Amino acid sequence: MISFALIVFREALEVALILGVLVAATKGVQNRASWIWAGVGLGLFGSAVVALSTERIARAVEGFGQEVFNAAVLLTAAVLITSTLIWMKRHSRELCARLREIGGEVSCGRRHHSVLALAVALSVLREGSEVVLLGHGMLAGGTMFIDVLLGSALGLGLGLLVGAGIYYGLLKAATRHIFSVTSFLLVLLSAGMVQQAVGFLSAADIVPSGIYPLWDTSWILSERSYLGQTLHVLIGYTARPSLMQIVSYVLTVLLVVVLLRRFAPSSSKPAMPKMSRPVTA
Amino acid sequence: MRRILVQSLFALTVLAGAQPVRADTDGIEIIIKNHRFEPAEVRVPADKKIKLIVKNQDSTPEEFESHDLNREKIIAGNSQATILVGPLQPGEYSFFGEFNEATAQGKLVVGDASEENPS
Numbered sequence: 001m002i003s004f005a006l007i008v009f010r011e012a013l014e015v016a017l018i019l020g021v022l023v024a025a026t027k028g029v030q031n032r033a034s035w036i037w038a039g040v041g042l043g044l045f046g047s048a049v050v051a052l053s054t055e056r057i058a059r060a061v062e063g064f065g066q067e068v069f070n071a072a073v074l075l076t077a078a079v080l081i082t083s084t085l086i087w088m089k090r091h092s093r094e095l096c097a098r099l100r101e102i103g104g105e106v107s108c109g110r111r112h113h114s115v116l117a118l119a120v121a122l123s124v125l126r127e128g129s130e131v132v133l134l135g136h137g138m139l140a141g142g143t144m145f146i147d148v149l150l151g152s153a154l155g156l157g158l159g160l161l162v163g164a165g166i167y168y169g170l171l172k173a174a175t176r177h178i179f180s181v182t183s184f185l186l187v188l189l190s191a192g193m194v195q196q197a198v199g200f201l202s203a204a205d206i207v208p209s210g211i212y213p214l215w216d217t218s219w220i221l222s223e224r225s226y227l228g229q230t231l232h233v234l235i236g237y238t239a240r241p242s243l244m245q246i247v248s249y250v251l252t253v254l255l256v257v258v259l260l261r262r263f264a265p266s267s268s269k270p271a272m273p274k275m276s277r278p279v280t281a
Numbered sequence: 282m283r284r285i286l287v288q289s290l291f292a293l294t295v296l297a298g299a300q301p302v303r304a305d306t307d308g309i310e311i312i313i314k315n316h317r318f319e320p321a322e323v324r325v326p327a328d329k330k331i332k333l334i335v336k337n338q339d340s341t342p343e344e345f346e347s348h349d350l351n352r353e354k355i356i357a358g359n360s361q362a363t364i365l366v367g368p369l370q371p372g373e374y375s376f377f378g379e380f381n382e383a384t385a386q387g388k389l390v391v392g393d394a395s396e397e398n399p400s
Contacts, residue, residue, distance in 0.1 A: 054342070055357050058357065063362070066355060130355060133355065133357065134341070134342055134380055137342040137358050203364070205365055238351070
């Protein structure tokens, strides 16, 4: 039971890290909590669906369906997170102004909420489906239901704790610069996702890996350690990356920075709270 | 803006050029049983694409994972998966089963082609 709880925790940790940053980044968005919970719910439901389709996915694309599926989820998540980031950046001045003004919950654009919910759902999906699959397999293998239940609860609970820690830690450590700090983190997080996706596509022999490994830092920090795993999720740390992974990482960072500059000029005229919120249904 | 991002990624993929060279050699079989790899040590030649066929004979799923090889793949209970690795430099590359790390440990020993000794 304890070893199962540990595995659940490892998977939950990955999700918690992403959500902790994402939730901190969207502070101030109206009805944020309900959209995020909707995303979590959707992600859990999707996890069950994916877990039950494991063998079908595995057989697709000449036996490399899983790699392609993982790459697709990661790439889509990266696009959604970047998109959320641009949206937040566009409203950040307005948000900050109102935050100071009202000192509490603030409202701004609403149309982007579904993108945020989807980003959350996809972040839950990959790790979630692994937990569901393992739990299901253990039940089929004769493990007591109560053990699986307790193990999941313990692992998820611990993961939730870490996520909450990241969230409140970020809010506390960077109250005044919360948007810049979380933007910075989300750019690296997205680039890390793209880099991982490229890794999966190389594993499926769809994208060449180029030189592999380009370097090896496993002697300094192993990805098996909790710190290594945390950095893997947050900034895409890979001890032995391929050339293509590094190229895609750097290109993504550049691309997102350009997009942020282009679509969300931080030097734009100060947003008038009234003007910047036209009638949106 | 999303389009641009997606297109750039797609362009990156195309520019890099798909590499259709699949390992043509017959795969090397690794069995997972009682949460252990059999054989736990696999000898393969250097500088070649290697195809590992991992058969999970347990009823529970396993995740074949290797940071040395940059691979992770779920293998459902009583099913198999193909994992391509290489070309690799001579050396040792460890892998493990993420769901049963205590017992499921193995390594790929990559040697020079001359001293290749398939068992």
